[in-house]
Amino acid sequence: MKRIVELSNYQLRVYFKSSRFVMPFIVTVVFLAVLYSSRPVSIESSFALTCFLLFGVMAWAGYTFPSGEDTVMEQILFLRVKSGLIYYAGKSVALAAAAVLLSGFGILIPGVQWLLHGGMFFDRAAEVSDLLAALLLFPACSFAGGALGGLLHPVVIPERKCASLLTTLFVLLSVIRGPLVREIPFLRALFWVLPPVEGAASVYMGTQDALPARLTGYFAALFLYGVVYCVVKSLICFYKKI
Amino acid sequence: MTEIITLDHITKRYGGRTVLRGICHTICRGDALAFVGHNGCGKSTILKVIAKLVRPTAGKVIYHSPLLFHYIPEKFPPVSLSAREYLLRMGALSGMRQDEAVHRIRMLSEDFFLEELLDSPMQSLSKGTLQKVGVIQAILKRPDVLLLDEPLSGQDAASQSVFIKKVNQLQEEGVTVFLAAHELKLVHAVAQKAYTIKDGLLAVYVPQETPFYRVLLEGNGTEKEPEGMTRQGRYHKLRLAEAECDGLLPKLLSQGWKIRGMEREDT
Ligand SMILES: Nc1ncnc2c1ncn2[C@@H]1O[C@H](COP(=O)(O)OP(=O)(O)OP(=O)(O)O)[C@@H](O)[C@H]1O
Ligand SMILES: [Mg+2]
Numbered sequence: 001m002k003r004i005v006e007l008s009n010y011q012l013r014v015y016f017k018s019s020r021f022v023m024p025f026i027v028t029v030v031f032l033a034v035l036y037s038s039r040p041v042s043i044e045s046s047f048a049l050t051c052f053l054l055f056g057v058m059a060w061a062g063y064t065f066p067s068g069e070d071t072v073m074e075q076i077l078f079l080r081v082k083s084g085l086i087y088y089a090g091k092s093v094a095l096a097a098a099a100v101l102l103s104g105f106g107i108l109i110p111g112v113q114w115l116l117h118g119g120m121f122f123d124r125a126a127e128v129s130d131l132l133a134a135l136l137l138f139p140a141c142s143f144a145g146g147a148l149g150g151l152l153h154p155v156v157i158p159e160r161k162c163a164s165l166l167t168t169l170f171v172l173l174s175v176i177r178g179p180l181v182r183e184i185p186f187l188r189a190l191f192w193v194l195p196p197v198e199g200a201a202s203v204y205m206g207t208q209d210a211l212p213a214r215l216t217g218y219f220a221a222l223f224l225y226g227v228v229y230c231v232v233k234s235l236i237c238f239y240k241k242i
Numbered sequence: 243m244t245e246i247i248t249l250d251h252i253t254k255r256y257g258g259r260t261v262l263r264g265i266c267h268t269i270c271r272g273d274a275l276a277f278v279g280h281n282g283c284g285k286s287t288i289l290k291v292i293a294k295l296v297r298p299t300a301g302k303v304i305y306h307s308p309l310l311f312h313y314i315p316e317k318f319p320p321v322s323l324s325a326r327e328y329l330l331r332m333g334a335l336s337g338m339r340q341d342e343a344v345h346r347i348r349m350l351s352e353d354f355f356l357e358e359l360l361d362s363p364m365q366s367l368s369k370g371t372l373q374k375v376g377v378i379q380a381i382l383k384r385p386d387v388l389l390l391d392e393p394l395s396g397q398d399a400a401s402q403s404v405f406i407k408k409v410n411q412l413q414e415e416g417v418t419v420f421l422a423a424h425e426l427k428l429v430h431a432v433a434q435k436a437y438t439i440k441d442g443l444l445a446v447y448v449p450q451e452t453p454f455y456r457v458l459l460e461g462n463g464t465e466k467e468p469e470g471m472t473r474q475g476r477y478h479k480l481r482l483a484e485a486e487c488d489g490l491l492p493k494l495l496s497q498g499w500k501i502r503g504m505e506r507e508d509t
Contacts, residue, residue: 010331017322070319079311
């Protein structure tokens with residue numbers, strides 16, 4: 001366990017010292033700043049937009065993450081930790097940590113505005129359940145996005161142009177999957193491979209019944225999708241490269 | 243001698259090209275093997291197969307006990323950290339305590355004349371300096387097996403002899419060493435047994451029976467070049483068998499040639 005943490009720590013250090021993280025983070029901050037620049041803000045719709053934003057930006061970050069990897073350095077790390085399991089777990093934990101960090105902005109920026117305006121910022125009074133929803137679903141959407149973006153690793157699809165198109169397509173389809181499935185029901189049979197961000201983003205709209213249960217449900221589902229993507233990617237990398 | 247690694251009919255193909263062809267070999271703890279041979283003959287490939295970094299097309303690599311490998315690659319890549327931070331992180335990954343790692347890094351960077359450069363970003367280090375960081379990360383903590391793939395590329399002479407001393411010391415402590423190299427000086431200084439890879443097979447490397455020497459000579463421009471002499475920069479090069487040297491060289495000296503260098507040819 002200690003090695004997994006050490007390895008993810010190393011990965012994050014290298015990532016944040018490189019320039020790869022700058023653009024995704026700037027885009028997130030700018031987008032959120034604009035979103036929360038004028039009062040009053042609808043909690044429901046800004047929540048949904050933030051979910052989509054974090055999902056998309058992390059997919060981008062997850063996609064570009066491996067471009068800074070050097071095969072030889074990865075081999076040195078792989079030998080050092082002595083086990084494929086620790087190595088790939090370390091990478092996935094690093095991704096999850098980056099996702100949590102990024103989603104922090106999704107709470108921080110509206111939170112600051114809310115404090116500055118003495119609690120009169122949204123179109124209705126903010127409740128504890130709003131914070132709970134953000135704390136659960138923002139990191140979950142980020143992580144699922146990051147894992148989706150990381151799925152098409154250069155080892156999985158060496159052709160990068162194709163990989164970037166596919167990633168964009170996957171992200172878009174995940175975002176519009178709800179309406180699409182309603183129009184063309186048989187797509188449901190294909191779309192289960194994509195994470196339920198669309199559902200998570202609209203968990204707030206409409207009925208408030210059983211909100212906590214639905215929140216945890218979406219959290220668990222998104223987290224699970226992320227984990228499965230990471231496992232699939234790791235297995236493919238493990239068997240293709242080594 | 244405890245056997246630690248067995249190569250069982252290892253074959254490696256890249257595309258249509260067979261690099262390794264059914265190699266069988268057993269390696270014992272504390273062995274020091276070197277692989278020599280032409281560029282592209284498969285030296286790096288066999289090291290990676292041994293470490294299971296590359297999956298053989300056929301055959302198996304068997305470890306008789308769990309092994310910790312440390313690896314010095316031919317070209318150590320920079321990451322976006324300072325050398326010190328990188329080494330500290332590697333120490334932590336190897337399970338070293340922080341103070342232990344700090345101490346080791348200080349000792350080793352002194353040995354390799356690297357103290358002043360430790361805090362520069364790795365991307366700004368020169369090739370030889372970077373390679374030294376590669377060496378230090380590999381011997382920060384004692385591994386079971388040390389893989390050296392042309393470990394000295396670009397390093398200065400003083401660091402080379404420090405490196406050779408360290409590797410010999412580790413080997414006495416029971417570390418198994420695999421070396422891929424072109425410089426025979428390094429091969430002789432590190433390895434007990436040397437192999438060449440020819441047509442995908444391992445063959446025991448035998449140094450030439452009657453060695454040749456390369457002699458560098460300087461003339462004053464008026465001497466006639468004897469047969470077989472070629473120009474090399476500002477000097478002239480002559481390749482002589484051992485037996486020829488003692489007869490021919492005094493003759494050349496008496497004609498006004500000056501000896502500027504002499505080297506035993508070992509391939
Ligand atoms: N990943 C790869 N894909 C395709 N071919 C490869 C790959 N790695 C090595 N080869 C081929 O395998 C052969 C052996 O390569 P290897 O790197 O082991 O040679 P080497 O003996 O280490 O050479 P050098 O002295 O230049 O370091 C070469 O012909 C090389 O082109
Ligand atoms: Mg090589």
